[in-house]
Amino acid sequence: MRILLVEDDPEMATALGCALSAADIIVDHAPTIDVAAASIAVASYDAVLLDRGLPDGDGLGFLADLRGTSRDTPVIILTARGDVADRIDGLDAGADDYMAKPVSTEELLARLRAVQRRPSALSPSTIRAGRLVFDMGERVAMIGDTPLNLPRRELLLLEVLVRRLGRTVQRAFIEDAVYGFEDEIQSNSLDAHVSRLRRKLAEGAAGVEIHGIRGVGYLLKLS
Numbered sequence: 001m002r003i004l005l006v007e008d009d010p011e012m013a014t015a016l017g018c019a020l021s022a023a024d025i026i027v028d029h030a031p032t033i034d035v036a037a038a039s040i041a042v043a044s045y046d047a048v049l050l051d052r053g054l055p056d057g058d059g060l061g062f063l064a065d066l067r068g069t070s071r072d073t074p075v076i077i078l079t080a081r082g083d084v085a086d087r088i089d090g091l092d093a094g095a096d097d098y099m100a101k102p103v104s105t106e107e108l109l110a111r112l113r114a115v116q117r118r119p120s121a122l123s124p125s126t127i128r129a130g131r132l133v134f135d136m137g138e139r140v141a142m143i144g145d146t147p148l149n150l151p152r153r154e155l156l157l158l159e160v161l162v163r164r165l166g167r168t169v170q171r172a173f174i175e176d177a178v179y180g181f182e183d184e185i186q187s188n189s190l191d192a193h194v195s196r197l198r199r200k201l202a203e204g205a206a207g208v209e210i211h212g213i214r215g216v217g218y219l220l221k222l223s
Contacts (some may be wrong), residue, residue, distance in 0.1 A: 001046045001116070001139060002026040002156070002177060006036040006062065007078070008054050012101075016049070016078075019105040024139075024152035025112075026180045031055070033062045040066065043176055045073055047112055050095070052079040052086075060093045067094040074115035078103055113137055127162050130207020130222050134162045143204040153178055154197045157190075161210065161220035171217040194218060 003020065007013040008031045017027045028043065030036035033056045040048070048066070052059040063075055074096045079086070082100025090098045096115050099108065117125055117137030127134045133142045141148040141158055150158065156178045160169060171190065178193070179185050198210045209223040 001112070001159075002028070002043070002180070003047045003049060003112070004028050004030060004036060004039055004043075004045045005049045006030045006033070006054065006059060007049070007051045008032065009051075016103075016105075016108075020109075023109055024155060026152075026156070026178075026183075028181050033057050033059070036062055037065065039181070040073075043181075047074045047076065047115060049108075050075055050077050052077060052081055052090070060090065063090075063093050063095060076108075076111055076115065078108075113139075127165065129162060129165050129220070131204075132162070132201070132206040132208050134159065136163075143201075143206045146204065148200065148204065148206075150197070150200070153193050154200075157193050157197055161218060164220070165208075166219070166221050168213050168219045169217045174217060 003025055005013060005016060005020075005027050007016065007029065010031075013029050013031070017029060020027050028039055030039050033054055050059045050063060059077065059079070066073065066075065075094065076097040076099060077090045077095045078099050078101060080101045087098045097111050099111065125135065125137050127136065131144045134140075136159070139155065139159070141150060141155065157174065160174050160177045175185060175190055178190070194210055194212070201208060201210065207223055208220055211219045211221065213219055
């Protein structure tokens, strides 16, 4: 999962970023609405965590612009404004959830899982391919009844590929989903992750294979 954290308090942003990263979530930080808008224009996010009191305006303005572009990215508002009227304003503006600060990390992770489980015509909650089962809501991969324990990068890589089963996924799109803006990407980093994931799928007899498409990207298909 890759999320955009729109938060101007550096201490809060650091604390949340560390907690989410520990849960294998890639976090891009935007301290202002302008940076958030620039980030969402060039990257795809599974969710946005949005503060309201930002240096260049109310976060609800950014939310309105986001919904005005028909983006259905889940948005959870995190703010010190916890009154009922403020919650109503946020939800009416298009937020999927609303949490008053300070927030519990465990509750925030649960709410992120909840918004990811919501029905979508384009994204089934569980994808099965061969013996591979990927639960999108819980972000758990299994081969048959055996959990497939993967490091964060490999799990994100598998998620990108399984969502587009049978279709070639461009290398740049994969890198965008697997790495954050601040991550240093070596020229062979993605290839190394693919190689390790390919081996684990083969060892588990998952019934799917990752194929490299020269000069384009990668393809996951039934073996």
